[in-house]
Amino acid sequence: METTSTTILEQPAQQQKEEVFSKRVRAGKRTYFFDVKATKSEKDFYITITESKKVGEDEFKKHKIFLYKEDFEKFADALAEAVDYVHEELNKNGIIEEPAVQEPVQE
Numbered sequence: 001m002e003t004t005s006t007t008i009l010e011q012p013a014q015q016q017k018e019e020v021f022s023k024r025v026r027a028g029k030r031t032y033f034f035d036v037k038a039t040k041s042e043k044d045f046y047i048t049i050t051e052s053k054k055v056g057e058d059e060f061k062k063h064k065i066f067l068y069k070e071d072f073e074k075f076a077d078a079l080a081e082a083v084d085y086v087h088e089e090l091n092k093n094g095i096i097e098e099p100a101v102q103e104p105v106q107e
Contacts, residue, residue: 018042029053045069 021036033050047067055061067075090096 020045047072 018038019035020038023034025032025034031052033048033052035048035050036045037048038045046069049065049067051063052060053062
């Protein structure tokens with residue numbers, strides 16, 4: 001798994017890998033993108049998870065994680081464990097969580 005942190009404007013189409021699936025999650029001032037992309041050979045896939053936050057009129061600060069298929073299960077397990085830990089700690093401390101409200105995504 002590799003991570004990058006950059007401030008970039010949109011990349012030209014010819015520099016982007018072929019995106020075969022995308023899911024956007026809006027979360028307050030941030031937006032998360034889960035993108036499945038094909039490798040150069042188009043025989044394999046990987047996932048990029050991008051956190052995007054607007055920092056100027058036409059500029060976004062983006063943090064990106066590249067997740068390769070051999071790490072999918074380990075990543076999902078660790079994420080679920082971390083989320084469960086947070087929920088358990090909040091419950092122990094008597095902090096009641098409000099259910100997350102998903103905003104409809106209009107493409």
